[in-house]
Amino acid sequence: MEKTILGITGEMAAGKGTATEYLMKKYGATSYRFSTALRDIAKRMYLKESRENLQKLSTVLRENFDDNILSMVIYKDVESDENDLIVIDGVRRVPDIEFLKTLPGFRLAYIDADIEKRYERIIKRGENSDDNSKTFEEFKKDHQREAELQIKDLKNRADVIVDNNGSFEDLYKQLDEIIK
Amino acid sequence: MSKIIIGLAGEMASGKGTVSKYLEEKYGAKVYRFSDTLRNILDILHIECNRANLSNLSSIIRQNFGEDAISKAIAESVKIDNNEVLVVDGARRPEDLKYLSEIVGFKLVFVEADMEKRYERIVKRGENMDDNIKTFEDFKKDHKREAEFQARELRNISDAVIDNNGDQENLYRQADGLIK
Numbered sequence: 001m002e003k004t005i006l007g008i009t010g011e012m013a014a015g016k017g018t019a020t021e022y023l024m025k026k027y028g029a030t031s032y033r034f035s036t037a038l039r040d041i042a043k044r045m046y047l048k049e050s051r052e053n054l055q056k057l058s059t060v061l062r063e064n065f066d067d068n069i070l071s072m073v074i075y076k077d078v079e080s081d082e083n084d085l086i087v088i089d090g091v092r093r094v095p096d097i098e099f100l101k102t103l104p105g106f107r108l109a110y111i112d113a114d115i116e117k118r119y120e121r122i123i124k125r126g127e128n129s130d131d132n133s134k135t136f137e138e139f140k141k142d143h144q145r146e147a148e149l150q151i152k153d154l155k156n157r158a159d160v161i162v163d164n165n166g167s168f169e170d171l172y173k174q175l176d177e178i179i180k
Numbered sequence: 181m182s183k184i185i186i187g188l189a190g191e192m193a194s195g196k197g198t199v200s201k202y203l204e205e206k207y208g209a210k211v212y213r214f215s216d217t218l219r220n221i222l223d224i225l226h227i228e229c230n231r232a233n234l235s236n237l238s239s240i241i242r243q244n245f246g247e248d249a250i251s252k253a254i255a256e257s258v259k260i261d262n263n264e265v266l267v268v269d270g271a272r273r274p275e276d277l278k279y280l281s282e283i284v285g286f287k288l289v290f291v292e293a294d295m296e297k298r299y300e301r302i303v304k305r306g307e308n309m310d311d312n313i314k315t316f317e318d319f320k321k322d323h324k325r326e327a328e329f330q331a332r333e334l335r336n337i338s339d340a341v342i343d344n345n346g347d348q349e350n351l352y353r354q355a356d357g358l359i360k
Contacts, residue, residue, distance in 0.1 A: 037224050044224070045253045069225060
């Protein structure tokens with residue numbers, strides 16, 4: 001099998017984590033997240049891994065070293081990974097994609113689900129402390145943030161779009177297709 | 181024996197490295213450097229560990245996470261280390277010691293040597309590329325920099341001063357005195 005590097009993107013609660021987990025379990029994929037390096041740094045500094053600290057780290061590192069610094073880190077980590085299937089979860093910005101596209105074997109998968117479905121899921125999982133109590137209106141407003149707006153742009157640049165309005169089985173079948 | 185934590189300060193080429201190495205070999209000391217945290221972060225980011233990058237990273241961390249952020253990180257590392265003799269090499273400014281000095285068993289040791297002696301040594305070791313070609317005048321000028329100025333201030337708050345104008349035996353005997 002040739003090396004496949006799959007970037008996974010999609011809006012909040014679209015199913016990126018579920019897709020990544022499936023690929024890891026079924027195909028032994030290794031996975032990388034944009035936040036991994038930031039979390040490692042926070043740990044090294046004994047800083048709390050709060051959203052605020054991670055965001056701040058990301059901003060100051062990009063401002064002072066290189067706007068693409070986190071893509072560069074992932075690029076190098078992925079380049080030296082011998083695994084046949086590598087998943088890069090949480091690609092959010094267009095420049096990140098431009099950068100990662102230069103990796104041989106890279107493809108971008110956009111996971112798509114209706115806003116109502118995603119709202120249902122985000123309430124259920126409660127990953128962030130305020131997720132459980134979020135109203136649908138608040139959830140809609142979250143989509144206006146810069147980071148989320150950029151994600152929609154990524155849909156046009158995706159090599160494949162995965163529809164995740166159905167069941168787990170539907171999702172898994174589409175992922176199997178991508179890997180074949 | 182209770183835990184001994186020795187913070188080493190002193191001007192360029194005064195013999196801090198020689199003292200740490202001696203304590204490491206003779207007493208099994210675990211040696212930390214103030215730059216360890218920064219070096220680890222650069223490693224995580226796959227950025228080259230040169231003096232410019234270290235200094236850039238150091239300022240952005242201090243600006244964004246507090247002047248004492250690096251001092252806090254090293255103090256945490258030292259706190260959880262069970263070794264009986266610990267050396268923290270390369271304190272440069274009083275803030276570096278803010279958290280370390282609160283740990284029981286900590287003492288700050290200032291290693292001292294005349295400028296001519298230190299110049300001789302720095303030429304001999306050629307640690308940094310540009311040190312080899314430095315004239316005595318350049319070397320003297322380096323001492324006017326803020327960082328070196330602050331390093332000298334640590335002498336006033338040190339718990340012990342080691343005179344390193346003599347030979348190595350002389351230095352080692354004084355280092356032994358720190359442990360007993």
